[in-house]
Amino acid sequence: MKKNLWTNIGFQVGALVLALLIATLILVAVGAPPFKTYASIISGAFGSTNNIEEVLITWSPLLLTTAGVLITFSAGLWNIGVEGQMTLGAIFTTWILRLLQGSSVPPALIIVLGILAGMIGGALWASLAGALKTFGGVNEIFGGLGLNFVSTALTIYLVFGPWKRPGVGSMSGTQPFDQALWLPTLPKTELSLWALGISVLVIAVVYILLRGTHIGLRLKAVGKNPKAAFLMGVPTWQYSMFAFLLCGAFAGLSGAIQVTSVYHRLLPNISNGYGFLGLLVAMLINYQAIWAAPIAFFFAALNIGSVQLQIIYKLDSSFAGVFQDLLVLLVLIGEGARQRFLRKG
Amino acid sequence: MNVELKNIHKTFGKVHANVGINLAIPAGTIQGLLGENGAGKSTLMKILSGFIRADQGEIILDGHPVVIHSPADAIRHGVGMLHQDPLDIPPLRVIDNFILGREGGLLPGQVEAGRDFKRLAEQFSFSLDPEAYVDSLTVGERQQLEILRLIWLGARVLIFDEPTTGISASQKEKLFAALRLLAEQGKTVLFVSHKLEDVEGLCHRVAVLRSGVLVGEAKPPYITRQLVEMMFGKAISVGERNPTGAGEVTLSLRNLTVEDYRLKIQAVSLELHGGEVIGLAGMEGSGQGLFLRAVSGLVRAVDGQIDLSGHDLTGRNYQAFKKRGVAFLPAARLEEGLIPGLTLTEHVILAEEPEGFFINWEKGRQLAQSRITDFNVKGTPASTVESLSGGNQQRALLALLRAPLNLLLLEHPTRGLDIESTIYIWSKLKERCQQGTSILFMSSDLEEILHYSDRVLVFFSGRVTPPLKAASLTTEKLGELIGGSGWTELASGKGA
Numbered sequence: 001m002k003k004n005l006w007t008n009i010g011f012q013v014g015a016l017v018l019a020l021l022i023a024t025l026i027l028v029a030v031g032a033p034p035f036k037t038y039a040s041i042i043s044g045a046f047g048s049t050n051n052i053e054e055v056l057i058t059w060s061p062l063l064l065t066t067a068g069v070l071i072t073f074s075a076g077l078w079n080i081g082v083e084g085q086m087t088l089g090a091i092f093t094t095w096i097l098r099l100l101q102g103s104s105v106p107p108a109l110i111i112v113l114g115i116l117a118g119m120i121g122g123a124l125w126a127s128l129a130g131a132l133k134t135f136g137g138v139n140e141i142f143g144g145l146g147l148n149f150v151s152t153a154l155t156i157y158l159v160f161g162p163w164k165r166p167g168v169g170s171m172s173g174t175q176p177f178d179q180a181l182w183l184p185t186l187p188k189t190e191l192s193l194w195a196l197g198i199s200v201l202v203i204a205v206v207y208i209l210l211r212g213t214h215i216g217l218r219l220k221a222v223g224k225n226p227k228a229a230f231l232m233g234v235p236t237w238q239y240s241m242f243a244f245l246l247c248g249a250f251a252g253l254s255g256a257i258q259v260t261s262v263y264h265r266l267l268p269n270i271s272n273g274y275g276f277l278g279l280l281v282a283m284l285i286n287y288q289a290i291w292a293a294p295i296a297f298f299f300a301a302l303n304i305g306s307v308q309l310q311i312i313y314k315l316d317s318s319f320a321g322v323f324q325d326l327l328v329l330l331v332l333i334g335e336g337a338r339q340r341f342l343r344k345g
Numbered sequence: 346m347n348v349e350l351k352n353i354h355k356t357f358g359k360v361h362a363n364v365g366i367n368l369a370i371p372a373g374t375i376q377g378l379l380g381e382n383g384a385g386k387s388t389l390m391k392i393l394s395g396f397i398r399a400d401q402g403e404i405i406l407d408g409h410p411v412v413i414h415s416p417a418d419a420i421r422h423g424v425g426m427l428h429q430d431p432l433d434i435p436p437l438r439v440i441d442n443f444i445l446g447r448e449g450g451l452l453p454g455q456v457e458a459g460r461d462f463k464r465l466a467e468q469f470s471f472s473l474d475p476e477a478y479v480d481s482l483t484v485g486e487r488q489q490l491e492i493l494r495l496i497w498l499g500a501r502v503l504i505f506d507e508p509t510t511g512i513s514a515s516q517k518e519k520l521f522a523a524l525r526l527l528a529e530q531g532k533t534v535l536f537v538s539h540k541l542e543d544v545e546g547l548c549h550r551v552a553v554l555r556s557g558v559l560v561g562e563a564k565p566p567y568i569t570r571q572l573v574e575m576m577f578g579k580a581i582s583v584g585e586r587n588p589t590g591a592g593e594v595t596l597s598l599r600n601l602t603v604e605d606y607r608l609k610i611q612a613v614s615l616e617l618h619g620g621e622v623i624g625l626a627g628m629e630g631s632g633q634g635l636f637l638r639a640v641s642g643l644v645r646a647v648d649g650q651i652d653l654s655g656h657d658l659t660g661r662n663y664q665a666f667k668k669r670g671v672a673f674l675p676a677a678r679l680e681e682g683l684i685p686g687l688t689l690t691e692h693v694i695l696a697e698e699p700e701g702f703f704i705n706w707e708k709g710r711q712l713a714q715s716r717i718t719d720f721n722v723k724g725t726p727a728s729t730v731e732s733l734s735g736g737n738q739q740r741a742l743l744a745l746l747r748a749p750l751n752l753l754l755l756e757h758p759t760r761g762l763d764i765e766s767t768i769y770i771w772s773k774l775k776e777r778c779q780q781g782t783s784i785l786f787m788s789s790d791l792e793e794i795l796h797y798s799d800r801v802l803v804f805f806s807g808r809v810t811p812p813l814k815a816a817s818l819t820t821e822k823l824g825e826l827i828g829g830s831g832w833t834e835l836a837s838g839k840g841a
Contacts, residue, residue, distance in 0.1 A: 212706075214699035217687075221695050225684040231675065232695050232745075233667055 007338060015334040019327040026322065032313045040312055041320075045305030053191040057262060058300035060192075060199040061086070061254040065278030066292045067199075067206040068250035072140075073287050074210055075243035076223030081129045081144025082251045082275030084151035085122040089252025091155060092121025093259045094174065094266040097181055098163065107180040114181075115256040122252015123245045125151065130244030134237045140244075148275075156268050163266065173267025183261035192261035199257075200293070202250055207289040219243055251275060273321075277303075280328045286335070299324055346407050346423055346501040346533050347372050348393070353402035355388055362388040363399070364557040372501075375524055375534040377548030379541070381576055381628075381789065381824075385557040386537045390504045393535075394426035395419035406502075420446070425500030427491050427508060439482070440475040443494050458497075465493045469523045484607065485516030492523060503527060504535040509543050521547050539628050541572055541828035573824040577791060592619025593654075595751050595783040596640070601649035603639040608632055608807035610639075612649065615802070615812060617752070617785065620778045623812065624794035625787040627804030627827055633787035634676075636804070637754045640785060641673035642666030654751055670751035676760060678738045683730040689713045689741060690726040696745040716744040721769065736766035743773055753777060755786035759793060771797055791820045791827075805829045 027034040045055050065082050072079035079085075096117040100110045125147060132143040160169035183192040210216040221229040222239045230236045258270050281299055285291035306320035348370045355363040362385045370376045380386045392399045395413040403410050406422055413419045416426070434442055444458050462475050471489040479487060488508060495503060505524070509517050524534050524547065538544050544551055545567045552562045553575040561575045596617040603610045610632045617623060625633040638644040640651065642663040650659045653669045663673075675681035683692065690713040694704055697712070713726035720740045724733050730741060739762060746753070758774070759767040774784060774797075788794050794801055800812040803826040810826065825831045 212703050214694070214702065214704055217691055217695060217704060218699075221684050221687065221691075224686045225680075227681045228684045229695070230663070231673060231681060232692075233664065234695065235664070 004342065007341065011334040011338040011341075012331065015330040016327065019323065019330045022326055022330075023319075023323045027315075027319075030315065032309075032315050037309065037313060037315070037319075040308065041302065041305035043305075044308045045301035050189075051304060053186075053189045054304045055297070055301045056196060057191055058303055059297050060195045061258055061272075061274045062277055062281065062296045062300055063199040063203050063293065064250050064254035064257070065274045066281045066296050067203045067289075068247035068254075069275075069278050069282045070206055070210065070287060070289050070292065071219065071250070072243045072247045073282055074216070074219045074223050075240055076226070077133070077240060077243060078141045079126070079129065079144055079244065079247050080141050080279070081126065081147045082247065082278055083271045083273070084144065084148040084275075085125045085248040085251035086255040086258075086271040086275050087148075087151040087155055088125040089118035089122035089255030090259045090266055090270045091151075091158065091255075092252065093118035093256040094158075094163070097177055097259070098174075101177060101181060107178075110181055111183060111260055114260060115253065118256025118259070119249040119252045122250070122255060123248040126244040126248025126251070127241070130241045133244075134241055151271075152268070155266065155270065159266060159268055171268055173263065173265045173270075176263075176265045181260070182264055183257070185261065190262060192257075195257045195261045198253065202253065203289065203292050206250075207292075210289055215242075277324070280324055284328050284331055347405075348502055348533055348535075349403075349405035350389070350393065351403040351405065353389060353392060353404075354400045355385075355392060355397070356400060357388075360557075362557050363392070366402070366554075366557075366559045368552055368559065370533055370535070372533050373528050373531045374550065375528050375536055375548045377544040377551035378535060378537045378554065379539065379544050379551055379572060379576060380554035381539055381791075384554040384576075386554050387506055388557075389554070390426060390506060390535065390537055393419070393502075394424055394504055396426070417446070420495070420498050420500060423499055423501035424504070425495030425498065425502070426504040426506065427488060427495070428506050435478070435480040437479060438475070439473055439477050439479060439490055442479055442490060443475070443497065446494065446498060461497055462493065465496060469493070469526060471519070471523075483512070483516070485512035485520070488512065488516075488520065489523075496527075500532075502533045502535070504537065506537045507539070508536070509538065509540060517543075539576075539828065541569055541825070541830055543829075544572075545569070569825060569828075569830055570821065573821050573828070577820050577824045592621070592781055592783075595619050595621075595654055595781075596785075597650075597652040598640070599650040599652075601636075601639065601651065602647045603632075603635050603644060604647050605635055605644070608635070609647075610636055610804075610807050610809060613802075613809050617783045619781040619783055621800070622774075622778060622784040622786070622798050624798030624801045624815070625785065625804060626791065626794045626801055626823055627787075629789060631804040631827075632807045632809070633802075633804045634756060636809070637673070637756060637785060637787060640752075641671055641754050643673065670749060671754065672746050672750050672752070673754045674742055674746075674756065674758065676756035678735070678742060679731060682742045683738060685731040686729060688727050688729055689717065689722070689724060692730065692741065692745055693726075696747065720744040720773065736762045739766065739770060740773075743770060746777075749780070750777065750782045753782050753784045753786075755784065757788055758786055759788070759790070767793070791823050795820065795823065803827060805832070808832070810835055 024034040027037055045051055065086060069079055069082055093114040096114040097110060100113065129140050129143040129147055132138040133140040159173055163174045165175045183194050185192045218234045219239055221232070221234055222236050226236045254274060255270060259266060263270065277299060281292065281296050285295050302320040302324060306317045309315040309319055310317050350366055350368045353363050353366040366389060378386050391397045393404060395416045395418050404413060411422050413422060419425070434445065440459060440462060443462050459475060466473055469492070471493065473486060473489055508520060512520065524536070527534050536544065536548055550562065550564050551567065551572070553560050553572065555576060555578060563572065594616050598613055598615045600612040600614055602612055607630070613636065625636065627633050635644060639646050642658065642661055642665060645660060650657065652658070653671065656669055658666055658669060679685055690709045693713040693716060694709040710726045717724060717726065720743060722733070722737050722740045722744060724737060730738060733741060739758070759770055778784060795815055795818060798815045801815050801818060802812055803810040803823065805827065
């Protein structure tokens with residue numbers, strides 16, 4: 001058992017080192033000084049309070065999408081549609097906020113209703129992918145992917161159509177809401193402790209749900225062997241559907257928080273890749289919810305830290321993505337190699 | 346083509362599947378290969394057709410020793426095999442499947458292939474539409490397609506593995522006519538089967554395998570009794586038997602009719618008493634599995650009535666059956682019974698009715714530990730099920746069953762287990778019977794059936810005998826019924 005633990009750690013560290021090595025080679029190939037680049041990523045993420053705030057602002061939606069996909073992964077589902085579910089959350093929130101803005105409803109209540117609507121929107125969108133899978137036999141990867149495209153198109157239609165700014169619609173989104181409808185933030189920043197608190201709470205709930213409850217155990221049973229779970233008396237399709245709904249609600253919450261605390265409006269591409277990034281985080285942590293917070297934080301830091309690379313080294317900021325992807329791939333390959341190694345050893 | 350197998354040996358782990366087999370088959374012969382499940386017939390044929398390599402031995406075709414590396418290699422030497430489950434590609438058209446496997450050329454000669462297909466189909470009087478999709482064909486038609494394909498690829502030795510399973514009587518006649526034609530054309534036909542009737546009616550000669558050994562050969566006229574004895578060995582005394590369960594009727598079936606794409610089980614009526622054990626005998630795929638699944642609510646019966654302790658469960662789903670105390674234990678332990686990746690504790694918790702929202706892990710662990718001790722499972726509460734051996738997985742499955750049960754349905758409860766585990770598992774099952782649980786189980790081990798059942802149902806191609814008293818049966822008699830002989834006597838009331 002102990003020997004296994006050390007081989008595990010060995011393979012993980014090996015994957016990290018290899019990812020760094022390949023990333024370094026890439027940097028050398030494009031003519032950027034590798035070590036200075038890494039240093040500037042670190043300073044870009046943690047160099048100032050402002051930077052740290054930015055990292056935390058990014059951390060929150062990423063944590064929520066990660067929490068969502070941890071649920072669907074546990075149920076053995078590849079919910080590629082998180083992006084779309086997040087987008088629909090943003091759309092539903094925007095819709096309620098637009099509807100109630102300027103009414104006699106107290107602003108705090110409008111925000112709460114807006115966020116709840118976002119969760120419902122995300123869950124509904126996920127239920128489509130779920131229904132396609134359960135009743136139509138459409139693989140959730142294809143269903144989710146298709147619905148992602150539809151959600152993007154829907155946002156663009158709304159931003160340039162019915163919800164366009166007075167005058168002319170633009171890619172910068174809908175008319176921003178009154179400041180009264182913003183989630184309260186720390187003074188002089190965009191960092192909302194509410195958003196942060198909700199995200200941490202959600203990942204904690206998911207951790208407890210998967211570790212300590214009958215629902216979590218049954219979800220895992222359905223994910224690992226639906227036939228046996230069914231014979232043991234677990235209503236399998238209901239649990240798959242439940243996983244979709246819960247994941248959609250969390251993704252929708254993530255979208256709602258983007259609207260209420262970061263952008264204060266709906267804009268195209270509001271999901272900003274957080275859904276896919278959440279999938280990567282979940283894969284990297286091998287679906288162990290306990291690691292979600294630190295790894296999501298690390299990914300958020302990478303994203304924020306590489307924003308300035310463009311200015312300093314004329315490197316595209318997608319370098320963070322390159323590194324994240326490398327890391328996930330190598331950890332997965334490492335996992336495969338480890339299992340072979342253990343089988344032989 | 347003359348085929349000669351010399352001293353073929355093959356082992357899988359501890360199992361010696363083929364033990365020094367010598368067999369010579371002249372061209373133009375239909376050679377039968379008879380034996381019960383696991384006798385080594387399929388292994389031998391897979392060696393000849395290149396799917397697996399023999400550990401030792403020689404294959405000689407028309408006097409030349411050959412080494413066959415793969416099925417493609419076998420076809421180059423003129424050896425083709427039809428598997429029990431056709432190895433075609435259902436979403437493709439008949440003609441595409443026909444062309445598949447032909448070597449050379451980036452663009453298959455569609456036109457020429459189409460012409461050949463038509464000519465061959467006519468020759469064997471098969472009516473196959475080359476444009477039809479394979480999913481729409483019956484098992485029999487898929488066989489016909491496969492025969493044509495192998496002949497077109499130049500096969501001169503054709504191996505048929507249990508070809509009469511799952512095809513209709515008229516298709517069987519067509520198949521037999523085709524096989525006779527093949528033999529007349531000088532091709533060598535190997536016919537693998539456990540159905541005595543088919544072998545007796547078709548083959549020019551028969552070789553019988555038992556436990557990997559070629560125990561004997563026979564030529565017509567065949568003596569059924571002799572073949573059965575060769576297949577199953579001498580009858581061994583079955584020892585003490587428990588008295589028939591005389592409790593109240595637990596399960597009552599009236600004219601139960603069940604159907605799947607392969608076969609139909611007609612109008613089975615049965616009354617099962619509390620504590621009684623009924624064994625379902627029959628070769629794999631004769632309908633026992635389907636019957637068990639119908640009685641557990643997993644497959645809905647087309648017709649008839651199922652009563653469980655006075656409650657009508659006809660047409661209800663598995664959950665409803667489960668609530669009434671029915672449990673089903675599948676044969677595929679790791680595929681359907683247990684959940685790889687989860688521990689024994691997690692399994693125990695899943696199998697019990699959940700109490701509250703949160704899991705009481707300590708209680709679960711204790712329960713798992715007590716079950717492990719009780720059922721003598723070699724593992725700990727934290728062991729994942731895939732880390733257990735087959736016997737221990739089976740014990741774990743039994744350990745997961747809830748306490749009061751009305752009816753226990755078992756698929757091959759001791760398949761692949763050593764004798765010690767088998768005896769242990771049956772002692773546990775008999776404990777259940779004493780508590781009033783009735784058991785229906787299927788097995789391909791005739792002695793297990795005779796030893797542990799009070800009554801026996803024999804299945805043959807979807808036909809079912811009335812319940813026969815196990816005490817009045819012998820392995821020979823049972824073997825005959827399984828092979829499809831002796832059913833007429835049974836119907837006229839002279840049987841057991």
